[in-house]
Amino acid sequence: MLLAFGDGWRKNNGYQLTEQEIRKDFDWAWQWAKEVTE
Numbered sequence: 001m002l003l004a005f006g007d008g009w010r011k012n013n014g015y016q017l018t019e020q021e022i023r024k025d026f027d028w029a030w031q032w033a034k035e036v037t038e
Helices: 019-032
Strands: none
Touching: none
16 A cells, blocks of 8 residues: 555545544454553
8 A cells, every 4th residue: 555655645534544443343452452641
């Protein structure tokens, strides 16, 4: 993907996932999630 779109994909909202979308597929992993403090 990086070769086709360069670095611009990071700024395109169409490629950004919401927490809800991530939880839908990875809800099983949320039990190990740690809060990011950076």
